Amino acid sequence: MALFRCEEMALYQLFLQSEAAYNCVGEMGEIGLVQFRDMNPDVNAFQRKFVNEVRRCEEMERKLRFIEKEVKKEAHINIPNNVPDLKQVPAAREMNELDNQLEKLENELRELLSNQEQLQKNFLELTELKQVLLRTSIFFQEGGGHFGAPGGTDPEYQIAPSEDPGASKLGVVAGVIKRELLGAFERVLWRVCRGNVFLKHADIEEPLTDPTTGDSLLKCVFIVFFQGEQLGNRVKKICEGFRATLYPCPEQTAERREMLKGVEARIADLQVVLDQTLSHRTRVLESAAANLPLWFVKVRKIKSIYHTLNLFQVSQKYLQVQCWIPITDIPKIQAALDKGTSDAGSSVPSVLSQVPTKEQPPTFNRTNKFTEGFQTIIDAYGVSSYREMNPMPFTVITFPFLFAVMFGDCGHGLIMALFAGLLIWKEKDIIAAKSKNEIFMMFFGGRYLIFLMGVFSIYTGILYNDLFSKSMNIFGSQWAIPQDVAKTLAGYSDNTDTVELDPKDSFKDKAPYPFGLDPIWQVADNKLDFLNSFKMKLSVILGVMHMLFGVVLSLLNHTYFRKPLNVIAEFIPQVLFLGGLFGYLVFMIIYKWFAFDYTNSASAPQLLITFTDMFMLSAPDDELYSGQYTVQVIILLVGVACVPWMLFVKPTVLYMRHRNPAAVKGQRSNLPHQCLAVEMGQLMDNSLPLLTLAVFLKLRNNRVNRFCCFTAIRPAGG
Amino acid sequence: MGAAFATFCIWILMTVFWALIGVAVPLIIPEKIENRRLIQTMLLLTSVSCYTFWLCIFLMQLNPLIGPELEIRTAQAIVEEWQS
Numbered sequence: 097m098a099l100f101r102c103e104e105m106a107l108y109q110l111f112l113q114s115e116a117a118y119n120c121v122g123e124m125g126e127i128g129l130v131q132f133r134d135m136n137p138d139v140n141a142f143q144r145k146f147v148n149e150v151r152r153c154e155e156m157e158r159k160l161r162f163i164e165k166e167v168k169k170e171a172h173i174n175i176p177n178n179v180p181d182l183k184q185v186p187a188a189r190e191m192n193e194l195d196n197q198l199e200k201l202e203n204e205l206r207e208l209l210s211n212q213e214q215l216q217k218n219f220l221e222l223t224e225l226k227q228v229l230l231r232t233s234i235f236f237q238e239g240g241g242h243f244g245a246p247g248g249t250d251p252e253y254q255i256a257p258s259e260d261p262g263a264s265k266l267g268v269v270a271g272v273i274k275r276e277l278l279g280a281f282e283r284v285l286w287r288v289c290r291g292n293v294f295l296k297h298a299d300i301e302e303p304l305t306d307p308t309t310g311d312s313l314l315k316c317v318f319i320v321f322f323q324g325e326q327l328g329n330r331v332k333k334i335c336e337g338f339r340a341t342l343y344p345c346p347e348q349t350a351e352r353r354e355m356l357k358g359v360e361a362r363i364a365d366l367q368v369v370l371d372q373t374l375s376h377r378t379r380v381l382e383s384a385a386a387n388l389p390l391w392f393v394k395v396r397k398i399k400s401i402y403h404t405l406n407l408f409q410v411s412q413k414y415l416q417v418q419c420w421i422p423i424t425d426i427p428k429i430q431a432a433l434d435k436g437t438s439d440a441g442s443s444v445p446s447v448l449s450q451v452p453t454k455e456q457p458p459t460f461n462r463t464n465k466f467t468e469g470f471q472t473i474i475d476a477y478g479v480s481s482y483r484e485m486n487p488m489p490f491t492v493i494t495f496p497f498l499f500a501v502m503f504g505d506c507g508h509g510l511i512m513a514l515f516a517g518l519l520i521w522k523e524k525d526i527i528a529a530k531s532k533n534e535i536f537m538m539f540f541g542g543r544y545l546i547f548l549m550g551v552f553s554i555y556t557g558i559l560y561n562d563l564f565s566k567s568m569n570i571f572g573s574q575w576a577i578p579q580d581v582a583k584t585l586a587g588y589s590d591n592t593d594t595v596e597l598d599p600k601d602s603f604k605d606k607a608p609y610p611f612g613l614d615p616i617w618q619v620a621d622n623k624l625d626f627l628n629s630f631k632m633k634l635s636v637i638l639g640v641m642h643m644l645f646g647v648v649l650s651l652l653n654h655t656y657f658r659k660p661l662n663v664i665a666e667f668i669p670q671v672l673f674l675g676g677l678f679g680y681l682v683f684m685i686i687y688k689w690f691a692f693d694y695t696n697s698a699s700a701p702q703l704l705i706t707f708t709d710m711f712m713l714s715a716p717d718d719e720l721y722s723g724q725y726t727v728q729v730i731i732l733l734v735g736v737a738c739v740p741w742m743l744f745v746k747p748t749v750l751y752m753r754h755r756n757p758a759a760v761k762g763q764r765s766n767l768p769h770q771c772l773a774v775e776m777g778q779l780m781d782n783s784l785p786l787l788t789l790a791v792f793l794k795l796r797n798n799r800v801n802r803f804c805c806f807t808a809i810r811p812a813g814g
Numbered sequence: 815m816g817a818a819f820a821t822f823c824i825w826i827l828m829t830v831f832w833a834l835i836g837v838a839v840p841l842i843i844p845e846k847i848e849n850r851r852l853i854q855t856m857l858l859l860t861s862v863s864c865y866t867f868w869l870c871i872f873l874m875q876l877n878p879l880i881g882p883e884l885e886i887r888t889a890q891a892i893v894e895e896w897q898s
Contacts, residue, residue: 603878
């Protein structure tokens with residue numbers, strides 16, 4: 097029965113023909129029921145047989161990620177989200193096809209990218225040149241009066257032929273610089289050239305796009321007038337330093353106009369080319385985006401198949417591996433192997449043969465979408481050993497129930513249940529959306545748990561009579577204010593005084609509130625006195641029941657593994673101790689509920705005091721029942737006797753067993769670390785049995801076989 | 815006596831209800847349902863824990879040793895609203 101214990105596993109040896117190996121492993125990957133063991137544990141990852149294929153797959157993944165990044169840059173292209181898993185093994189030759197396809201795509205995209213960059217750089221240069229030509233005309237016109245021909249109000253600027261043959265011509269440098277660097281640029285020019293240069297600048301209104309980064313920059317046009325060649329060199333060097341781009345600017349207006357026309361025409365052409373390049377790139381990316389998820393999945397599958405094949409032991413004609421298989425799934429796996437062999441077109445069938453072994457198999461708990469959440473919680477506390485009782489089926493109910501006992505509000509429980517119910521209703525859509533939000537996915541993973549917690553909370557909330565911290569009066573309160581008290585009440589106008597209802601008068605001959613806590617307690621001042629005592633008693637009862645249940649489960653383990661020693665040495669003393677001491681407490685609680693009412697409430701003993709007095713062996717002042725002292729002493733003695741019983745009987749018996757292995761008949765010593773105790777006994781002085789046994793017990797609880805570590809410490813004498 | 819009979823009625827009602835859920839229903843679940851064992855375990859555990867919880871609250875209120883302490887105003891309101 098695979099619900100209460102894990103699946104029965106067996107170790108199998110698998111022989112695959114080299115041609116069919118890929119397909120067979122793929123099919124087994126699709127059904128996901130086989131755990132392969134690494135047959136080459138000491139081989140380096142880079143020396144395995146299929147390492148090249150794994151490398152190729154990783155290269156393909158890198159290309160896919162590059163393509164995905166490019167697609168994501170274009171925000172309007174949508175990568176389809178819910179691609180259904182076709183559960184098909186990609187054919188071996190698909191790897192080559194996909195590799196070529198991806199390589200072509202990557203190269204094309206890279207080429208497009210570099211072309212686009214180049215074009216945008218040209219576009220930027222031309223735009224800046226256009227701006228330079230436009231703005232500098234203003235500068236030249238402004239300076240026209242200065243540099244115009246003497247006596248003429250010629251608006252057109254002409255470099256005046258020098259009257260003084262000694263004076264050098266006025267040089268011009270025009271260019272574009274980032275706006276933020278302009279101030280520093282001006283200062284440096286002033287300082288370096290000692291104020292002998294003339295700078296004019298004008299802002300470019302529209303921001304320009306940087307081709308490599310895509311940022312938009314604000315730039316401005318500047319023009320520097322200087323005299324002399326040396327100064328000119330200095331100016332040019334400074335421009336270089338500030339990374340200003342210089343453009344040749346003709347001084348004649350007519351030339352400038354011609355140039356401007358040419359530049360504008362080239363800009364228009366370039367814009368067309370740029371648009372076409374972008375639209376081509378978008379088309380390529382769109383067609384790639386549609387296939388992207390499918391490719392990712394395929395490459396992943398291929399890579400994992402080769403990664404698994406690396407675990408195999410390779411010989412000339414066949415590959416061999418050991419694997420753990422659940423026994424009930426052997427037909428399924430055989431069918432998958434047959435399908436793989438036939439897909440590969442191989443005639444030799446794959447061979448699956450059992451390997452008899454004494455190793456402890458891995459624990460495999462088959463779960464469905466409901467039980468998966470609970471099994472995860474149980475595994476977080478520790479994975480059960482092979483064929484041990486699995487606490488999961490019981491946790492499905494006890495976990496939410498104990499939560500509800502603590503939570504106990506039916507209004508909030510309803511909200512919890514509705515929220516989880518919504519998650520369950522929409523679970524298909526939410527799974528398909530593949531959200532990356534960790535916190536939400538945590539809640540989603542626990543949706544069935546939260547739903548059950550909410551439902552149980554509604555029940556316990558109704559019983560605690562707690563609806564958003566308010567009580568409901570459905571059946572009518574069983575506490576009545578007697579007539580004479582009611583008459584005296586009418587006289588009171590002071591409302592801070594309280595009246596305490598005596599159960600003798602107010603609860604006489606009444607049945608308790610049928611379902612839950614009486615609503616009168618909600619409005620009572622001493623509500624907590626009543627409620628605290630009740631909740632403590634309830635916790636003890638539920639806790640002891642739960643613990644007893646756990647101990648009984650351990651009994652099931654002992655009988656399954658056929659260990660009568662555990663039953664005698666562990667189970668019985670545990671039950672006697674737990675039942676005797678805490679079961680007695682539960683008995684006292686329930687007995688007190690029946691035996692005492694308002695008639696003898698004065699002599700009702702406090703259970704807490706009674707329980708502590710029991711341990712201190714002092715006679716009770718008020719007795720619950722006659723003969724109580726004797727009974728308690730007996731129980732206490734039994735409990736105290738159980739402690740050495742639990743701690744020492746089993747180790748002693750095991751120790752004596754292994755001292756005389758010949759005297760042991762029909763014992764199942766199939767655990768390697770039982771031999772360990774023998775080794776240790778030989779190693780250590782026999783006057784330290786307890787230390788030995790303590791180590792023995794600790795190692796018994798480990799699931800890893802530590803036998804191999806200790807064989808090396810054999811004493812020389814043997 | 816009226817009270818004892820009412821108490822007994824309530825108790826037997828709840829016991830039979832949870833016994834049906836915990837014992838009868840698991841037995842009649844058809845064999846071919848996939849998670850039959852799991853559903854049986856869940857029903858049994860639910861009925862045991864819920865019945866225990868109800869029983870504890872019921873028994874506690876059977877013979878109360880103390881009564882509620884009410885403010886005068888509240889007591890007056892109770893006399894008016896709940897007892898007339």
